[in-house]
Amino acid sequence: MKRNNIIKGFLYLGIASFSIGCTNLDEKILDGVSNDTSGGGTINTAALLETAYNGLRDFNGQGGVYALNEMSTDAMVGPTRGGDWDDNGVWRQIHTQTWAPDHGEVRGAWNSLLSNVYNCNLIIENGGTTAQKVEARFLRAWYYYNIVDLFGQAPYRPAGSALTEDPKVWSRSEATDFIISELEAIVNSLPNRTANDASIANKDAAHFLLAKVYLNKGVFKASNPAGPYTFDAADMTKVVQHVDAITNTLSTDYWSNFETNNNTSSEIIFSSKNIQGGDGGNMQSKWRMCNHYNQSPSGWNGFTTVADYYSTFNTSDKRISYSTPTILSNFGNPVGFLVGQIKNGKNIDAKGSPKDANGNAYTNLAAGTLNLKDRNGNPLVFTSAITLITSGTTLETAGIRGIKYVPDAVNIEKPDNDLVLMRYSDALLMKAEAITRGGTGTGVATILSNLATRAGVTAAAATLDGIYAERGRELWWEGWRRNDAIRFGKFLAARALKPYASDAKYLLYPIPADALFNSNLSQNPGY
Structure with a gap:
């Protein structure tokens, strides 16, 4: 597939009344222009709708939209642990509200949301069935809602407009009106929620x-x-x-x-x-992003909550800890927020099986019988105290970890848990x-x-x-x-790990620099 005018058109085109023959996610048209006619000049709207639904998985991973919504607050932090998890400070910048227009997670969220809008528009404007169009309009409204929330202004392209022209831009107020009008127009045409499957609009x-x-x-x-x-x-x-x-x-x-x-x-x-054994929708990040390397399942030893946020819960609150015999057998610990001594579980996977002093795997031990250690031989005891840059004996143990989804012991990497978007x-x-x-x-x-x-x-x-x-x-x-x-x-206020009130500009994320090639976009104030 050929790509033309990538910088100017990258992901911002919106509605496009033309045909494409490629719907593979890895080869998706990013600039709205295709010279590929191998598909016979028709659009596979069913495949595009599946792609538009798969775009919801962009809300799942540890970065992008998810990080912008959680790590920018008092609820989550991604500290630097020696040589681990620095990534040029990108996670600390989100938590301390010091990001700039070149921030990779900001750019990734912008591109993802508008790419998904683009896919929805292809269905709506290029021969989708009535049912497909209604579902696509709902999904487009969802993606636009997040654009409005995070970035304020929202690019769009009127149907039939020339692809050589820059997309137009709604103000935050105009985009809000559009979302409301779209949803009110289609709500009665959408199907009823299917029992045991809320994954369809x-x-x-x-x-x-x-x-x-x-x-x-x-x-x-x-x-x-x-x-x-x-x-x-x-x-x-x-x-x-x-x-x-x-x-x-x-x-x-x-x-x-x-x-x-x-x-x-x-x-x-x-x-x-998500379907167990399928592509998993990157759900494994829900436990990988926090778990220590030696835990079951193993993780990337990264993100934690903040002690002040954790303290808002009563210790008897069932929402912070969940345990069953199966969970303890498989993983050694409850799910929820993890603090204190971490134990072994039998479901120790290939990404980091802990070993004893003789190099033997612990999988022959009963789950929960072994107190795990970190990579330096120190007890793996998660503590509430956390700093933005950790070091010394607390390098791997600082911070209360969070596991919101119960890991799928049958398939850790491609689990069956569906990602909850609305509850x-x-x-x-x-x-x-x-x-x-x-x-x-x-x-x-x-x-x-x-x-x-x-x-x-x-x-x-x-x-x-x-x-x-x-x-x-x-x-x-x-x-x-x-x-x-x-x-x-509450967003801008001083808090733990950010002992200052932030500038009001951080109430919106900046428009990524590449997007400003669209002459109708202007940078959000203060950036």
Whole structure:
């Protein structure tokens, strides 16, 4: 496949009314121009729709959109551990809010989101079936929502416009209006959510996303990204109405949402599907990114939570630790947040099987009978204390690790866990917040009580501060912390490992330098 005008057109073209014959992910057209006619001049819209769905996996890996949403907050940090995990400071820059327009994870997120918009547009404008077009419009709205949230302005191309022209650009307010109008136009045409499979665009997912947009409308419509934000009562009532239209129910077990067979959870509204032994959607990063090299499963000894964030949980909160005989047998430790002495598990894989002093693997020992050590022979005891640059005896042990998804012991690298993108507990907390901000509705205390009962803790206060704290506990590491922190006015504040208030420019990420070849784009203020 040939690529022309890559820099100018790279991933920003939006709607394109032309034909391509290549849909392989590794050879996907990045610039909107193809001289390849081997496909007979027709577009395989079914394959493109699959590609558009697979784009949801970009929310899964440790970097990109996920890192921008979690590591930029009080919830997650990627410290440098001697020669490990420095990567030119890219993770520390995200956590300390000191990134610049050349940051690789910022560029990766921008390119990913707009590439996925592009794939959706090919389906919509080039002969997709009615059902395919509706699903593609939903997915496009989801990707645009994230562009608006992270970057503010959003490139688009009107149908039929010349490919030699620069794409036009919506302001944040205009893009917000587009997302709402698209979702309201298609919500009733989407299928009902399929039981035991939330991976297909559905009515409940559209209602969830509409609730999310209306809840953030005061932020997205503000003349200044730093506010002040006005949360209109009518918009808050819309949030309540869309949440009430969702047919999901809370699961009785919080961790059923993250098990290997989590597709059966009644709580998951929308997900990215994985099949055991398939390509896995990079789900293994959910345990690799934090686990130590000698753990089962082994990991990359990287990311941790911050002690102050962990301290917001009651130690009896079921959401921070989950253990079954099978989990302990396979992995030696519970899942959730890991602190203290780490033990061996029988499912020690090829990426880093720990050895005894004689070089023999520990797999012949009963899981949990051995206290693991780090690579220098020190006890592998995870501690709450963490610094941005660790050294000495705590080099490999500093920081509380997090495992949100139960590793799939049958296939660690290509697991069965679906990636959760929308969950009913989030919808209920949006409703509680919207009512508290002036929307019409009742039941805030009941929502908080139900979530607390499931978690085995006392209910949060029915105030905005209480709801913000509960969102942090209920949705830890699920990709919403930055969005919440901005809406609640907490994002820029001084905190542990960032002892200063950040400049307001960091409420939006910069437009990557390459994208500015589009003359209709301008850099976000302050960069």
